[in-house]
Amino acid sequence: MALGEFDLIERYFKRPSVSRALSPSRNTPHADVALGIGDDCALLQPRPGTQLAISSDMLVEGRHFFPDVDPATLGHKALAVNLSDLAACGAKPLAFTLALALPRVDEPWLAAFSRGLFALADAHGCTLIGGDTTQGPLNICITIFGEVPVVAGKSQALLRSGARASDDLYVSGTLGDARLALDALCGTIQLPAEVLAQARHRLEQPTPRVALGLALRGIATAAIDVSDGLLGDLGHILKASQCGATLDTSSAIQLIASRGIESWLSGRFDIEKKLQNQLNWVLAGGDDYELLFTAPASAQAAVMQAARSSATPVTRIGRMDAEIGLRLVDTNGQPVSGQFASFDHFA
């Protein structure tokens, strides 16, 4: 017998109090969720002195993931990209809604998808409070809610608009691996199996930098998550903060995590083409979900302490300038040329 819409929600997505039970280490009382799945609306009651940070992301088959993607990793990624937006605001995850269009009711698919989704949700103490399911081309839309304190009337949210000239520019973790995997899976390049496996993990199961975002509250002056590519997302900070930046490509180019890529590239391309390829993945890759942020030079020790306390590597890759525009330089401060296009969903 076919599973109906309400049975589907009941079986795969309604978990009264289960989220708490599964993550005892994060078993803080969520007074915030006054009512979860099952009525016309969910009810959230934010704690006094807090704001709610809200973000929505829609994932579409063939655009954000391959039709044959493992549904468990898809469940992970659908929530991860939203958690990453909270991280970029320095918001503590609270809850999310899930709207899901499915071509058909495929129970093994739903079981794996919800397993991947809830594993990440539980790790962040983030409760599914409502949503919608319908028949249609596969589409996953999550809206996520996080908490940001307001101190002395001032929101502690990290915004894109707070960067100032002479601030240092930092990025967390590694860059370019997701794009490397995408190029390989699309057949543009051929990668050795072990390199592809590493890169593919980054593409399919990104790690939202929630702990770092929280640790950077009061330290970072501006932040964004790298989803469309480093240069494009840096451009959003420059525009919102009305300043420029100088980016040290010799620091950035080291940021690809996949081991073996260096020697594999060296065997295939001359040195200039190799650097160009590597730089392109790092600067314009997309789907990295690292945090790109700025902080005053005087806060360098605090930034490094935030990195340690959140167990998240952080690299300084440049500085903000009063002069509008972005300048790419090499290790000697000489200009680097090149065309790097960020990701646009309609390009």
Place this chain on the structure above:
Amino acid sequence: MALGEFDLIERYFKRPSVSRALSPSRNTPHADVALGIGDDCALLQPRPGTQLAISSDMLVEGRHFFPDVDPATLGHKALAVNLSDLAACGAKPLAFTLALALPRVDEPWLAAFSRGLFALADAHGCTLIGGDTTQGPLNICITIFGEVPVVAGKSQALLRSGARASDDLYVSGTLGDARLALDALCGTIQLPAEVLAQARHRLEQPTPRVALGLALRGIATAAIDVSDGLLGDLGHILKASQCGATLDTSSAIQLIASRGIESWLSGRFDIEKKLQNQLNWVLAGGDDYELLFTAPASAQAAVMQAARSSATPVTRIGRMDAEIGLRLVDTNGQPVSGQFASFDHFA
């Protein structure tokens, strides 16, 4: 030149403060929206002593609307179905996010869609605070936020679970017209042009009963909006409230609004088949977006006052019973038989 993702948002969806300016009569300060479109997250700051009511609905082409639907009415409907969820909770609309998958950037379509969307949003003082746009099969996912007061530690939200035996059962407005239009547009029945036009308006531009929902706070014991069909949605109240109901079909059958349907039906069917058809549209139609609610018999005058103050017709169509199950009766209290299937998105 093709319009990119960010230009598209800038041109059609970013309206700093415009929403307020366009609706001076509702020009209340929204301290709630601390930050709108343009950063990783929006920031909402609910007023002290309030909860946030949250609902998500996803609309898919071919499932919720026809491919050739007027995009202005689609913009209206996408928000209306979400406002209807707030109405069913007695929540005051505050803000919403919009995630939109589009097959291509079609500027006239976007202009009309956003016009229809914002006309309804402005009428309810509801601000677009964020979202997502991507390429993909047409899909519209709105998550909406409303305000519910908490009085003496008790939420004033209308829930499905509060109905009690001997409560009266009411429905707002009219029922069945949307389904009548759907049947005609699908070619199942042929309607005279003027009947179809009336019914189609109800299908494509439903009126969310926000004012009635607000007026029913503290009066109604349970409420739901009729989206899947009266019987199915009544079933949700019965299940959540753990009681039964007796529904007077002779009251309900009068609720089709479309003028001329009565005589048109009489000319085509014998009396029994006519009643069966009419009852099916009313009881199992779907897409009505009326409020179905319960209130104690002692509150009848207050219900009627809420109906008047919100300028929304309300009809008593039955009463709640201690005995589990739903009983359909005619004007003499005799049982009415019939199969009425509510809408299931995977049936």
